Amino acid sequence: MTDSTLTAHYLDPTAPDWSATIDRLWQQSGAPQNPTLLPPHFVKSTFPRMGGIVVEFRAGDCTVGFGMLFPRTIINGQRHYTLRLHELHERLPDDVLRALIAATPATVYRPADGVTFAPKRPRPAGLWIGTPQADDTTAITALYRSVWGSQPYPTDLFSAEFAPGTALVATVDGQVAGFLLGFWRFGCHPIADNELAIESQVMAVDPAYRNHGLATRLKQEQARLALSQGVRCIHWTVDPLQLPNALLNFNHLHAVAGEFVRGYYPVHNELNLVTASRFGITWLPASAHGSKGLHNQRDRLLITDLPDIAILNDGPRLLRAPHAPAQIAIAIPQQWTELQHRDRNLAIAWRDATDELFARWIGWDAGKYVIYAVARDPAGTGYLVGKPAGSWVWEEG
Secondary structure: HHHEEEEEEEEOOOOOOHHHHHHHHHOOOOOOOOOOOOOOOHHHHHHOEEEEEEEEEEOEEEEEEEEEEEEEEEEOOOEEEEEEEEEEEOOOOOHHHHHHHHOOEEEEHHHHHHOOEEOOOOOOOOOOEEOOOOOHHHHHHHHHHHOOOOEEEEEEHOOOOOOOOOEEEEEOEEEEEEEEEEEEOOOOOOOOOOOEEEEEEEEEEOOHOOOHHHHOOOOOHHHHHHHHOOOOEEEEEEEEHHHHHHHHHHHHOOOOEEEEEEEEEOEEEEEOOOEEEEEEEEOOOOEHHHHHHHOOOOOOHHHHHHHOOEEEOOOEEOOOOOOOEEEEEEEEEEOOHHHHHHOOOHHHHHHHHHHHHHHHOOOOOOOEEEEEEEEEEOOOOOOEEOOOOOOHHHEEE
């Protein structure tokens, strides 16, 4: 192969063969045995939505490598990327790669480059949160597998060379109890499309330390670090029917949900036995509303205390809704994961009904609502509560 035969091809995530092309590239790179590959469901779904681009490198008609252009920074209004490169046969010249993708300026990075982590030091007794050390990566991988039961994210993504948006580990008495990984992203509604933000991609907490506020502490530290770098918006996706996550996101962190996508992830695992629909969560920790999440101002709401609210469903049964209610409430299951395992048909009914409601009611546009809280009725049923988007979401206090 000569340098002149090498070509770059940006892949279109809206193309009909997008998913099949990702599968082909991953298989050519040794999936699922290759631990340097990211989970394909992330690449197919979240990656393009956060401003990422997949580029295939060919010599003639032969694929010789591909790269994931991760958002890295914005300089004088121009987007810059990290090209996380996978070479299939031989090393490709960095200068040639940079020339081929000159329209998307990038730092060339290979998974083997990710070798620098926090200096090795003893952690204090009790809870500690900070940057991972190299010795933490094995525990991070094991914790991911135990919580999610699927292919983990490569640990080089936590390295200084890759320079992610967030790389945090939580230890309790020196042992890894949780972690949080976030990528940079371009844009985060309702801020500008060309403003740098964070995609908070994956978090896991050891079951032994759940219900101790560890997830909240990890997210709060992420927000403080983001604000110290001038980053105003943190975004992530979440299953809208997971009540514990809803309580964390809305009542503890004071984030909001103004996006909904049915069948967001093409994935099937222990937590997703039915269609994997998702909310897009936006947290603006510098805003008057979002900053409450940094100060442990936790809301405990009763549905009966909220005025002019329209309850839109009774379980999987939809209810008649009034025109333009001041607030809406959508009931969700108490134990969504358990329900999927116990009664698949009922779980499908819940998913179909709530997907219909989310698609109709949730959004940033006029006439739509954003979810901002969880409230309960006297029987303990949890409801996602929404109201129209407005300046209350982004105004800084």
